[in-house]
Amino acid sequence: MMMNLFSSFDPSSNWNLSLNWSSSLLGILIIPSMFWMIPSRLNFLWIKISSTLHLEFKTLIGNNMKTNGSTLIFISLFTLILFNNFLGLFPYIFTSTSHMIMNLTLALPLWLTFMIFGWINNTIHMFAHLVPMGTPPILMPFMVCIETISNLIRPGTLAVRLSANMIAGHLLMTLLGNTGPMLSSMMLNILIIVQLMLLLLESAVSIIQSYVFAILSTLYSSEVI
Template sequence: MMSNLFSVFDPTSTMNMPLNWTSTFMGLMFIPMSMWLIPSRHLMVWNLLTTKLHNEFKTLLGSNKKSKGSTFLFVSLFSLILFNNFLGLFPYIFTSTSHLTMTLTLALPLWASFMLFGWINNMNHMFEHLVPQGTPSVLMPFMVCIETISNVIRPGTLAVRLTANMIAGHLLLTLLGNNGPTITSSLLGLLITAQILLMILESAVAVIQSYVFAVLSTLYSSEVN
C-alpha cells in the first residue's frame, strides 16, 4: 500500500546508484538496430514522421540562412521526449518527463541560447517584440512589462506543461488501478475498459505533448531571427 499517491513518481535506486534515469536513453537502444535492418513498416512510418516534422519546422523557421540545420535539433528534441513519454507508460519504467529536473533541463538551455543569440545579434528586433505593433503610447510601458514577464516565464511554462500532463494521466491510471483489488466483480469489466481507454488517451497525450514542446521551441527560435 502506498503511503503517498505521488510515490509512484519517486526515483528508485539500486545499490545507492540512480539507475532509473538511464530510462531517458533507452529509446536510443532501438535506433541503431533499425539502421541495419531491412526497412520495415515501423521504420517507414518513422521516416515519414520525421520528414513531415522537418518540413514543418523549416516553414516555421523561415528562409533565414542562420537557422539552417536547426530543424534537426527540434526533430531530435521531439524524438527524445516522445521516447520518454511512451516508455513511461510501461510498467516499472521510470517516467523522466514527469519530473521538472528533466523538463527544465531541456527548456532552460534552449530558451537561454535563444535569448543570448537574439540580444547579441538582433537587439533592435528583440526590442521591437516588447511593444506589439499598433499599441497606444499610454499602454506602451505596461506592454513592455507584460511582454518581458511572458518572455521570462517561457521555459517554466514549457517544462510545467509537459510535466503536469504526464503526471495527470499517470495519477488517473494509478487511482483506478488501486481500486482493482477492492472492486466488485460486476464492475471489474468497467474498470478494465476505463483503464484501456485511459492508456489510449495517454498514448495520444505522449505524442501531442512532444509535438507541442518541439513546435513552441521552434516558434521561440524563429522570433529571435
C-alpha cells in the first residue's frame, strides 16, 4: 500500500533497499542475446532503426574526420533511454529515467566532455559562439551573459525534461488507477479504456523523449566542432 502518491517513484520503497535500480541492468541480459541468434525480424528492424539514426546524427554533426564513430555514442544513448522508458510501463518495474540522478548521470558527463573538447581545440570558435552574428555592440555584454547561462543549464534542462515527462504520465495513470475501486461497473470499463489510451500515449512519449535527448545531445556536440 502506497503511503503517498510519489512513493512509486521512490527507488528504496521496497524492503528499504535500492534494488529497484537493477531494472536498468536488465538490458544486459536481454538485448545482447539478439546478436547471438539467427537474424529475425526484430534484428532487421533494430538494424534499420540504428541505420536511420546514424544517418540523421551524421547529418547534424557534419562530415568531419574528427567525429567518425561519434554517432554510435548517441545511438547507444538513445537505446539505453528508450529501453528504460519502456521498462517503466510494465507493472512493478522501477522507472530509472524518472529520477534526476539517472538523467544527470547521462547528461552531465556528455556536456562536460563537449565543453572541454571545444574550449581546448576550438577556443576562438567557442568565444565567437557567445555572441550571435549581428548583435549590436551595446548588447554584446548582455548576450555573453545570456549565452553563458543558457550553456550552463543545458545538462539540467536535458535531465529535467526527461524526468518530468516520465513522471507526468506515470502519475496520471496512478491517479486514475487509484479511483478504480470507487467506480461503478460502467465507469470502470471507461476507466480501463482511458488507461489503455494513456498507456499507448506513454509508449509514444517513451520513444519521443529518448529521441529528443539523443538529438539535443547531438546538436550540443555539433556546436563545439
